[in-house]
Amino acid sequence: xxxxxxxxxxxxxxxxxxxxxxxxxxxxxxxxxxxxxxxxxxxxxxxxxxxxxxxxxxxxxxxxxxxxxxxxxxxxxxxxxxxxxxxxxxxxxxxxxxxxxxxxxxxxxxxxxxxxxxxxxxxxxxxxxxxxxxxxxxxxxxxxxxxxxxxxxxxxxxxxxxxxxxxxxxxxxxxxxxxxxxxxxxxxxxxxxxxxxxxxxxxxxxxxxxxxxxxxxxxxxxxxxxxxxxxxxxxxxxxxxxxxxxxxxxxxxxxxxxxxxxxxxxxxxxxxxxxxxxxxxxxxxxxxxxxxxxxxxxxxxxxxxxxxxxxxxxxxxxxxxxxxxxxxxxxxxxxxxxxxxxxxxxxxxxxxxxxxxxxxxxxxxxxxxxxxxxxxxxxxxxxxxxxxxxxxxxxxxxxxxxxxxx
Amino acid sequence: xxxxxxxxxxxxxxxxxxxxxxxxxxxxxxxxxxxxxxxxxxxxxxxxxxxxxxxxxxxxxxxxxxxxxxxxxxxxxxxxxxxxxxxxxxxxxxxxxxxxxxxxxxxxxxxxxxxxxxxxxxxxxxxxxxxxxxxxxxxxxxxxxxxx
Numbered sequence: 001x002x003x004x005x006x007x008x009x010x011x012x013x014x015x016x017x018x019x020x021x022x023x024x025x026x027x028x029x030x031x032x033x034x035x036x037x038x039x040x041x042x043x044x045x046x047x048x049x050x051x052x053x054x055x056x057x058x059x060x061x062x063x064x065x066x067x068x069x070x071x072x073x074x075x076x077x078x079x080x081x082x083x084x085x086x087x088x089x090x091x092x093x094x095x096x097x098x099x100x101x102x103x104x105x106x107x108x109x110x111x112x113x114x115x116x117x118x119x120x121x122x123x124x125x126x127x128x129x130x131x132x133x134x135x136x137x138x139x140x141x142x143x144x145x146x147x148x149x150x151x152x153x154x155x156x157x158x159x160x161x162x163x164x165x166x167x168x169x170x171x172x173x174x175x176x177x178x179x180x181x182x183x184x185x186x187x188x189x190x191x192x193x194x195x196x197x198x199x200x201x202x203x204x205x206x207x208x209x210x211x212x213x214x215x216x217x218x219x220x221x222x223x224x225x226x227x228x229x230x231x232x233x234x235x236x237x238x239x240x241x242x243x244x245x246x247x248x249x250x251x252x253x254x255x256x257x258x259x260x261x262x263x264x265x266x267x268x269x270x271x272x273x274x275x276x277x278x279x280x281x282x283x284x285x286x287x288x289x290x291x292x293x294x295x296x297x298x299x300x301x302x303x304x305x306x307x308x309x310x311x312x313x314x315x316x317x318x319x320x321x322x323x324x325x326x327x328x329x330x331x332x333x334x335x336x337x338x339x340x341x342x343x344x345x346x347x348x349x350x351x352x353x354x355x356x357x358x359x360x361x362x363x364x365x366x367x368x369x370x371x372x373x374x375x376x377x378x379x380x381x382x383x384x385x386x387x388x389x390x391x392x393x394x395x396x397x398x399x400x401x402x403x404x405x406x
Numbered sequence: 407x408x409x410x411x412x413x414x415x416x417x418x419x420x421x422x423x424x425x426x427x428x429x430x431x432x433x434x435x436x437x438x439x440x441x442x443x444x445x446x447x448x449x450x451x452x453x454x455x456x457x458x459x460x461x462x463x464x465x466x467x468x469x470x471x472x473x474x475x476x477x478x479x480x481x482x483x484x485x486x487x488x489x490x491x492x493x494x495x496x497x498x499x500x501x502x503x504x505x506x507x508x509x510x511x512x513x514x515x516x517x518x519x520x521x522x523x524x525x526x527x528x529x530x531x532x533x534x535x536x537x538x539x540x541x542x543x544x545x546x547x548x549x550x551x552x553x554x
Contacts, residue, residue, distance in 0.1 A: 025511075025514055025515060028427065028514040029507065029510055029511050029514050032425050032426075032514070033425070033507070033510070047480075047481045047482065047485075048485070049482075050510040052445070052482040052485040052486055052489070053485045053489065054485070054486075054489030054493075055489075055491070055492075056488055056489045056491075056492035056493075057485045057489055060488070109493050139481045140481060141479075141480045141481060142482070156507045157480075157481050157506055157508045157512040158481070158507070158511070159481040159482075159483065159484020159485065159505050159507070159508040159512055159515075160481065160482075160485045161484055161485065161486050161488070161511060161512075161514075161515040162484065162507070162515075175507075176507060187441070194471050213476065214476045214477075214504045215476075215477065215504070215505075215506035215507070216504060241480070242479065242480065244478075244504050245476070245477055246477060246480050247506075348519075354445075355482075379446070380445065380446055380479075380480075381458065382446075382457050382458055383445070383446045383447055383448065383449075383456050383457040383460075384456075385456070397513060
């Protein structure tokens with residue numbers, strides 16, 4: 001890769017050991033993809049829950065925090081994806097002390113490096129949405145696909161070590177979705193069904209993700225009858241990224257960048273039956289053990305809708321609703337948290353269900369059969385041993401009240 | 407991207423990739439035309455594929471050369487390959503038809519050998535269980551003599 005004077009100084013250690021470690025890692029990745037140089041970034045978002053890091057990852061963060069006399073800091077605004085717990089609710093989740101200790105160590109190290117512990121996967125709704133053409137280095141695939149597709153900003157999937165490195169160097173290798181060539185449509189898909197609920201939007205995203213099939217595919221989608229809102233696109237994109245590892249899509253006539261899809265033959269037609277088939281594949285037992293609304297974290301509007309559904313109910317099964325530390329105070333102040341709690345639900349902040357030791361909390365609580373309106377969540381949790389049901393928020397709330405679907 | 411240029415296949419015993427990272431390794435190939443995500447697909451404590459719908463469910467991946475279609479899922483694999491490597495519960499190498507940045511970042515961070523990008527479907531060209539040598543310097547996967 002071609003390096004400028006500052007980058008060369010970083011690599012040679014003239015600016016400290018920490019930038020040297022960071023840029024050396026980035027060069028390995030850039031070389032793999034044939035990047036010719038670096039692109040400066042304005043924001044960084046780090047996925048760093050401790051179930052993923054383990055002891056080894058936390059120790060690495062701590063080593064960075066100690067290096068250079070403890071003076072190394074990120075060079076651009078750098079925020080975090082959800083943590084692996086809501087400390088105030090950890091006992092109710094059945095999390096073990098060692099999990100919380102690991103979380104505290106990771107937080108201390110990241111904060112020492114100057115990272116802002118935002119603990120959110122909906123930063124485009126709650127912190128600062130990037131603007132068209134802005135180059136960023138974001139973790140969480142749902143954040144990246146929204147950033148590229150809806151905002152018209154530019155990011156690759158930046159796994160934790162690369163995102164930490166981008167924060168410490170203020171740049172990222174210029175490959176993939178930082179290049180114009182990667183952002184044009186590679187397949188054209190017509191949909192004959194416009195979803196109405198968030199689980200339908202997620203399921204449609206999942207169907208398209210499977211059709212697209214890999215990171216370098218950019219679907220251009222036509223045929224939607226309405227312009228989706230931010231929450232709909234959040235579920236749509238998060239599921240597409242989850243099922244297909246897709247990092248960018250175009251909605252023809254709606255999203256900001258030119259797709260150039262008119263040069264492509266129609267590759268697929270997606271019908272309502274296709275969307276229903278995906279949801280039917282995640283129709284577990286009639287009986288359930290737990291209801292979870294998470295992945296992505298809920299917006300204030302989603303919590304409002306949930307609170308309305310909770311009014312006058314009494315749940316016989318746990319219902320967990322997960323939101324960001326930015327939304328939670330508003331939900332508290334506006335009485336939404338209290339209304340959900342009055343029915344027996346629990347509003348959690350700053351975590352995400354699947355990033356919070358999902359296997360261990362299933363064992364601790366006897367949770368096996370899980371209902372949710374998140375297509376992303378059902379796709380992930382199979383590997384953690386859950387039998388999942390994908391259904392609307394309304395049906396999931398009904399199930400929390402009766403203990404079963406039907 | 408920009409999957410870089412082309413690759414060549416020399417005979418039936420050596421396959422050349424477009425991208426490579428890591429050290430030379432030899433091991434038994436675990437082959438499936440399926441995806442890979444450390445978070446979605448693995449029980450990382452037991453060292454087995456755990457996703458019920460995965461073609462390799464129930465099989466141990468530890469020390470094996472995984473020959474799979476593509477990278478799937480989220481960004482967690484970048485941390486997880488490193489964590490798995492430190493516990494000695496990691497594949498010997500990862501070989502893909504196509505790969506996403508997350509697994510490359512994880513391979514770079516965790517010191518895991520990886521090849522990606524072939525002429526043809528690599529999962530149909532390497533026999534399941536074959537002993538293979540991965541050489542990132544030459545970007546090759548080589549079937550060992552008894553497998554040819």
